[in-house]
Amino acid sequence: MTALLWALVVLPAVVGALLCGAGRRADRVAPAVAVGTAGLVLAAAIAVAVSRPAVSVPFLPGADLGLAVDALTAVVLPAVAAVTLLVLVFSAGEITGARGRFFGLMLLFEAAVALTTVATTLPALLFAWEVMGATSYALIAFSWRDPDRVGAGTTAFLTTRAADLGLYVAAGAALAGGAGLGLDRLADAGGPWLDVVAAGVLVAALGKAAQLPFSFWLSRAMEGPSPVSALLHSAAMVAMGGYLLLRTAPLLAASGWADDAAAWVGALTAVALGAVAVAQRDLKQLLAASTAAQLGYVVLAAGVAAVSGGAAHLVAHASTKALLFLAAGAWLSALGTKQLPALRGAARRWPVVGVPAAVGALSLAGVVPLSLWASKDEVLAVAREHSLPLYVVGLAGAALSAAYAGKVLWILWRRPPAAAESGYDTERPGTRQVGGLQQAPLGVLAAGAAVLGLLVWPPVGTAIRTALGETGLPRPSVLEMVLSAVLAVGVVLAVGRLPLPEPRWAAGWLGLGTATQVVAVRPVLRLAEALARFDDRVLDRSVTAAAVAVRGAAGGFARFDDRVLDRAVEATGTGGVRAARGAAVADTTGFDGAAEGVAAALRRLGDLLRRTQTGQLHQYYVQAAVVLAAALALLLLTR
């Protein structure tokens, strides 16, 4: 059975990667291969939901890659696999170009979402979580020649990744708090680390689930193909944000504040994005806002630890919303528009799309006895037990969902105007055809949207609650159920008579996108540019300046060398030569002269002495007498 668990992830990943890698060569076979693979994955998902295998393989030191199927997974995984299969069938009829890439990416996404649902450790979860984000980017930007769509993909990826940072921080905090990286042990983190872990997980989940304040990315994500919106931006990826909170509900509760925070963010999103949905005139935008609002109930459920109700709502919403997105996509390709005014009466002209869409819209409105009515009440009953204000806000969100679903319902089923054709083909040339591959999934999803309320009723509901250990949870009273049913039907009927307000703040998604641009994106870009200038003009130049200074100093030394040292040496040389010359002059005129003078004087003395040699005796006597007299005088004087 562990092999099946692996196959669930590895099979779509490998096939998807191969399809992507093969590119255009795989275009012809891609739809069949992808649908076949998704079918096998669904079979595997059902099998593991029954057998509940668990497996763990080494991944990082002290952090294994853990996969397991528990009761929560067993509810969510087959539903996601089924929706994937149906969306891929629809895509086979809808997507005409670059099918290898499209179906490859969808399968990669399915692998990631399957791993998300079965992950039991943070590394496994984060692994899948980020791959979901990346495939979402690539699928939103599927028509890459359009810069707007690529920009929308970038916005989606960056916004969700900004929230994902929470999981990285949570992993560090879990290690620091001594809890390890198992998802079920996160609540054991000690001290302030527990708060960090809870906050990190909460932020990451809110970002993925397009809850406040991250909701705006979902609006731009609608620029992607309709099957992508149906699978990623309603049934699977966005829903995984809610799923993570359901899985970590004990952690939220253990922190003492994150559970209330989640509950209130969920409830407020249900109301605020419900209002946004009411104000939309573009069908896909309305559905996107509604997705965020509906997932608000799942997040609320996680906050009040109503896991069974939250899971039921997640699954029922997946079926309902995938249906509505696919219907919107079918009309978009047939009629070339998704603008609600232009779609007036479309359901009457295409009842094969219109009837399933009507079931979906009624379920979305919370009309009794369809699925979302049942699952929402299940969540609200636990919320009321927690706090009455929370319940009231949740109920207001329910009224709003009835309003926007009613809006869609009435427009689609009114009589088409005579000049209906003039509203068509505004966004792309319509084919005026809805093929069999597109119709078939709608029926199945409509059936799901109708009956998945069974997930909260006995016997299935009881079994799930028992498996999740939630038998003690409060159930909705008859009064509550009647109240919400009357509310839904009443609002839907009222919407048919009264025009709905479309305030600008709501039509513009509360200005969240603009606010993000102003508060985060532009300052960061400006900072980046300023730092780049600093890097070029200050850091780099200071290094260059240092080098120039060194060169300048070297030049200075060279000049010193030339002008001072060298000249001093030269001057010494010249001086030496001069001194030598002087010495030479002195030598010739001084020493040599003196010597010659002495010699001349001696010669003259010699001449004088020679003259004394006269040869006459009397002159010798005189000389002897003089000498004797002189000697006598010397003697007498010196005594």
Add this chain to the structure above:
Amino acid sequence: MLSLIVFLPLAAAVVLGAARALPDAVSRWTWLGVTVAELALVAVLVAGYDTPPDGGLAWEERLRWIPSVGSSYHVGVDGLSLPLVALTAVVFCACAVHALKDARRPRAQAALFLFLQSTCLGLFVAQDLILFFVFFDLSIVGMYFVIAGWGHGGAARSALKFFLYTFLGSLALLVGFIGLYLAADPHTFDIPELVAAAPLADDAVAGAWVLGAILLGLAVKTPTVPFHTWLPPAHTDAPAIGSAVLAGILLKMGTYGFVRIAMPALPDAWQAWAWVVLTVGVVSVLYGALVALAQTDVKRMIAYTSVNHMGYVLVAVGAAGVVADGAQEARELAVTGAVTQMVSHGLITSALFLLAGVLHDRVGSYAMADFGGLAAPAPRYAGLFAVGAFASLGLPAFSGFVAEFQIFAGSIGATWFAVLAVPGILLTAALFLRAYQRLFTGPTAGRAEGFPDLRTHELLPVGGLLLLSLLIGVVPWPLLDLIAPAAETVVGLVSR
């Protein structure tokens, strides 16, 4: 065995350099042949590697070299160096394939790259500071000639800047090494002996100075803010394979120095100054990513992402020095992540630089403004670039995620301060997606029109590098089993 691996490319380089009349094709294929042989030898090395007990070395060789100063020819590998030796063999092999169609003086290029490969391998197996330093400096010389000889634009100036800056850094390193030598009793340059002795353990002032000199030298090479300004011009003007080696291998010499020398040999100083390393790491992460975000030149942008990615390594090794109770496991995870990041960055950034080089080879420009909608004329190029970009921004299933997850989880587990580096991965995502959007999507415009798609000799090396990154990303434990015991040893040593 290690000596054979280190000196085989050098011998081939000498032969190629001497054989003046060799035909170009023979030079190219000889080069490729030698790199493939190296790859095979390293594969044997990895296959036969068993983590030695007590943090010792495998395939150790020690010969007398300069006994008068206590320096010997001492080589050996452990879990820190073996992954980098393997990375070196892989990246140089990829470069040899990429250069198969390069017409510019192939014989000299082959000889030079083989020489460079020897210096890189030598550095990673060196267990002696003098040996380490010699290879460190020779690699700078080799890379200087690569940039100056085969670069473009202001190659001569950039090469000179690279040379002077990193050479100056190496001098600081040498001063630090001499400080270690003098502090050790008996005087020695042998790394395991120095690590065992941990000289300067009881002299905080001298320890700080020696560590400062070593850190400065390594920080220039890594490079970290503010010593990184030689990197962008060097990359912009270097040939594609030069950039791949520079970013893939040469930068690792800096970060490898931290875990091989600075941390284990100066544990007390490292603990005392870990916060400086951590801060420089955080600043490098954020600053590198932000400056990269503002770039309009693809190659400069990738160069700045290297500053960011190497910043993560600094964060991890800095956090590993923050010795607190009970965080042993987290600090080991951080160091394992740091070494993984070295390997991962080597694979991914080399691939990205080889891809960026294609732009210049085709149309002589790296400016993003010159391109648009490249995905239409060059779908394979667009696909591989997308894979490379997502791998570099740390997408799971690629090695970058394995590295960065460990770094963040481990570093935050050791000290909350590391949280400040986390926004780095968001900024990296933003900059890669913006660049990808400008280059590859939208209507085909500018020089993108008629852009020829990747050819086989360009496709294979990039594909191979990214495939390895994918393999590590999906099945990381064979690599981590190699690194983790060594990381444990380093953390144990630095905690003394």
